[in-house]
Amino acid sequence: MREDLEVARGDVHDQIPQAPAFDDLRKSLHFMPDEASIWLDGRRMILTEHDAQGIMRRELIVAVGLERARAIMTRLGYELGAVEAELAIRLRKDTSVFNAFSAGPQLHALKGVVKVEPIIFDVEPEKGRFYTEYYWRHSAECESHLAHMGVGHQPGGWQQVGYASGYASAFFGRPFVFREIECVAMGHSKCFLIGKPAEEWHEPERELRYFRAENYSTRPNTSEKAQIVPDGDLRIGARSIVGASAAFNIVFNLIDKVAPTNAPVLFLGESGVGKEVFARELHKRSTRADKHMIAINCAAIPENLVEAELFGVEKGAFTGAVATRPGRFERANGGTLFLDEIGTLTLSAQGKLLRVLQEGEFERVGGRAPLTANVRIIAATNANLRDEIKAGRFRADLFHRLNVFPVRIAPLRERRADIPLLINHFQRRFAQQHGKTLKAFSQDVLRAFMSYDWPGNVRELENIVERGVILADEGLPIDVHHLMTEADRDEDGEGGDPFRAYLLDRPDPSASNSALGGKMLESGLGADGAISAMIREALLRTSGNVSETARLTGMTRSQINYWIRRNRKVDVEF
Template sequence: MKGTVLVVEDDATFRAFMQTILQDEGYQVETAVDGLKALRLLRQTGFDVVVSDLNLPGKSGLDLFRETRPDPAAPPFIFLTAFGTVDQAVCAIKEGAVDFLTKPLSDPQALLTLVQRTIETQSRTREYLSLKESEAAGLPPEELLFAGEAMRPVRQLVHDVAATMANVLILGESGTGKELVARIIHLMSRREKGAFVAINCAAIPENLLESELFGHEKGAFTGAIQARQGKFELARGGTIFLDEIGEMPLSLQAKLLRVIQERSFERVGGTREIKADVRIIAATNRNLREEVGERRFREDLYYRLNVFPLRIPSLRERTDAIAVLAEYFMQRFSSQLGKQLKGIEHDAVAALRRYHWPGNVRELQNVMERAAILSREQVRAATLPDEIVSASREGALDSRERLKGAERDLIAQAIAKHGGNRRLAAQELGMSRRSLQYKLKEHGFLDE
């Protein structure tokens, strides 16, 4: 289907003619004989474009157009007019209508071209906004996003689920890149030309979250001076990402469950059913099974969202990816700063690998931005935060102590095995008697 079109025309023959040529071109077409019926249809469902006669019984095409303008989701209008009312059509264009065609249509292709161009313009606008959102999020190359052995199975699962319409629940600690994975799923899906709309359920006060999700009508509450689209409407034809879904209050969980089940919703203060043509990807750093057990999360909603669970490993589980991720962030930030840093020195990489990264990839990104600002030619350990360098030293000392203890145990075992015979013990350990003598003193087996 190329798009949905509402044709408003009181002449039955001409209305049927336009419906036929649009349907033959692959559009889904609804029709209305007057402005009042058209307004009812517009309040019940969404259309990509309206093709309307200017002169209609009851409510004119221009009145219909003006009445829909306060709605931020109102579709664009193309008007049909006789030569005697061209001035009204020009007035409509000044008020925001797309264009007009004169009746009778000398060339039906003109209508098809105008409808196609209007829908494509809307699609490009949504795609542009989605692209700008991705750029703002700093979406890295796929190879980098899935760097590390622990991410290999995650990458395969993402490829498997992207082409479907299944709801996805992304699990993982804060800062692991759950939203970036959600964006990749969207870009690999059949909805990639639609918008990707993200909302953090934990960042918005409970009394405002419902309006953010579903929008509101004018006068729905104090301060609602005009109608407003919610995230579900903005994501029409695309994907909505519900981050920190575990923080959503129970009252809204019930409404979200209804949207998933019925694929429709109403704005706050409204009665019009709006179709929820969206794919839902949710994410949380909580254990939702435990939340269900504690009655803080609805069990039925959990099973609706958990169709395809996807766990993102922490950075502690991806130490083999730290060097390549750090290099990517260093290059990105040095470029933004107008620098040409040559890389990261070995000691700095070692320190990054030993650190435990409670903030995961997001923390690594912040660390490398700071390092890029402080560095001159190369990122050195001195440009890293003290807690990373000190943790690295502690880790190195701890490793040396463990190695020293293991060596002491092996020497003790060899000496005991050979009844105190140092020559035989040295042979088993693969060292000279002199070296063994030195080690015995080092580990306190012999007095000085």
């Protein structure tokens, strides 16, 4: 089965270095039987019966079919892998690429999932070389598949392949695909898999299609194919945006449900999450895709011009109206009208919009003849409209007209599995746009990308990647100093770019401080006591803000929350 891989390996059979010890990973695992909980790096774990996975898989296949069951398991693994890449990059920041990357396979072994044996690890990110081969031995997933489904012609390591792909994608900051070539569920003595960048695979859609949720119920006889488009992005069918996290796929499942209808849709989410991009995707997947989608930013229209912009102007209606001009409703006739930042409309403008939605008619400014337009409404806001209604700033009747099908787009900090795909997408686009050579991000940058909370969401990430592409030196990877500028700092050094501040304020866990070390030794606190004292002080300084505490201590939000749960009986006044 290997002849179809079209791999030009070169001399990649060098001896694999010995994997590092498990000590750092073991220290992240905590058993707390008194509280019925197990924790790994601040994330709750469970022990489960080996047969349970096989039973669940069998029931899932019966319920939704083999292909959809495989897709669900693969996406689950992808999300878990992307999360654990952050742990690997953080714990082993000062080791070799092989040692740091080995944390993923070792975590699998620690959890009893599979013993991963590296065969080839030909990876040099700075030179763009990524090629790996592994054996899987004692794979719990593949063996349970074999036990409950029998020998078949397809591999059974669905979740493990998803995990490996998500882990490598997050670790290296570009879309990776692992393919299981041999499997015990196919009758082989052990499992064999290969991993490399998605665009280097022959027929990458064989795996990529499982990374995206698809609503087969609306198109039972069609199947969109995953693809690597010319700019190197991981996409599916007509989709114009990238992502593979659970939160991302939930949004697309909702879009698939509502796209064929004419129902109004309200996109909710923080500034910068990409509400307009998702709205355009909805339009492209609707029955109106061959018509125009007209967008209007409600926040950018002066109050006295809202009516003219939406409904148009008759010649001579006011000074300067030298010709009849159609409004957005007329221009969107037969298609879609996207009302961005709908929460900023004045009450007067809201009333005029509501009348059109209720009556289906409008008049141009200065006109007398009623006009109609067959328009689908998509709106978006980063405001809490229910709070705006309570404050008297938004009409409840208009809200109920728009809120027929609300779709919340999660902030980037809640879908970190999308970050490697997004930075790869932006890097390729800006390298082409600015005539730059495509280059890798340093591991320090990737660690910062995966741990930063992204208050500006995708828009902020896009801007920072563009900055790095512009400033990076030829022949060298994009490093931390390429992402920082001084231009928007005031004379006191305050304000400016929050990502720059985050990079500058990050504690260096490898830095030594002999004076502090001496005080810790004299105090007799020990390691656990010192960590607790540090977290307690950080919580006091940040008034209990978990994200800020994580930033100050160099830990993750999950670790801080885990400490708080363990010490909830200890009074900490903020």
